Amino acid sequence: MKKSTLFTLLPDYVSTPDAMTIDSKGRLILSCPNYAIPSMPGLIVRIDKEGNIEKWFEVPVHEETGVARPMGIEFGPDGDLYICDNQGWSGEPNLVRKGRILRIRAAEDGTIEKCTVVVRNLEHPNGIRIRDGFLYFTHSTMELVKHPSGKLLSCVYRFPLDAENIEVTNTLADENIFATFLTENPDDQYGVDGIVFDKNGDLLVGNFGDGAVYRIKMNPDGSVKSNEVWAKDEKELVSTDGMIMDDDGNLYIADFCANAIVKVTPDGTCKRLAQSPDCTGFDGGLDEPGEPIIWNGKLIVSCFDTVTSDIVVNTAHELPATLAQIEL
DSSP states (O other): OBOOEEEEEOOTTOSOOOOEEEOTTSOEEEEEOOTTSTTSOOEEEEEOTTOOEEEEEEOOOOTTTOOOOEEEEEEOTTSOEEEEEOGGGGOOGGGTTOEEEEEEEEOTTSOEEEEEEEEEEESOEEEEEEETTEEEEEEOOOTTOOOTTSOOEEEEEEEETTOOSEEOOSSTTOTTEEEEEEOOOTTOOOOEEEEEEOTTSOEEEEETTTTEEEEEEEOTTSSEEEEEEEEEOTTTOSOOOSEEEOTTSOEEEEETTTTEEEEEOTTOOEEEEEEOOSOOSTTSOOSSEEEEEEETTEEEEEEOOOOOSTTSSOOOOOSSOEEEEEEO
16 A cells, blocks of 8 residues: 655645646646635635645635635636535535535636636535536535435536526426436435546546445437446445546545545456545645545645544544645
């Protein structure tokens, strides 16, 4: 098993790092919802190839709640940044079903040139990917849908990139629901989270609570042809947070609950690549890994370090926030 090392300690304006993407200049872009300290604004950070860190911009707040909590991020083909603004993650009553998908055009100096609300009234938008003119995002809980089993339903939504100001109901009546998922694990009723396309154009989606990765194959018209579990191993993979795929078809998953990174080979075999005990992350330990990304030949991992429930290894939040790295 590999050992993670410290990539960087993050500045004091970051308390909760989450998702990552790479911009056209090769810089690492990091979303910071900052759930651990709610008084801190949600923002987007840039890291250049020399490791220099700068705050790029604060995410425009919701007009009613005065809050923005950016999680999943992805650049569109025109360079606009699409953001999952997960207002409701904290569970605060005034933020319930106030989530948004934002499309941000920001200048180099962080000036917001344009902010479009693509979708609003979302319960729990989480991870996002873009392909062939559509954005796909995981919606980790749908509490308004009462499944006969009593278990949690979650879904993937799909919207065209040019959509604007669409209101959803967070129910099965929403026509933009692409696929739905049921979380069977009674001890962790949390739904789909990590999301990525493979080189064949299949959509891989992680059901967090079940520790399962689904493969969605599509028909020529873009509709769902099949949606089946592709990878699952209770001994090696406990939970599926953010994930990324390399050029050889290997999938790397942040196992949030187990403080681990899991590698899934193209045949669906799961194997822990690195794992840490409860830690601060200051020495490079995996301190509640939220998302991995491949950048300059290394696996960079955000350490969410905010949840301290009985289903996770993590027991406390510490500052400064950290990013870890693993040699590939």
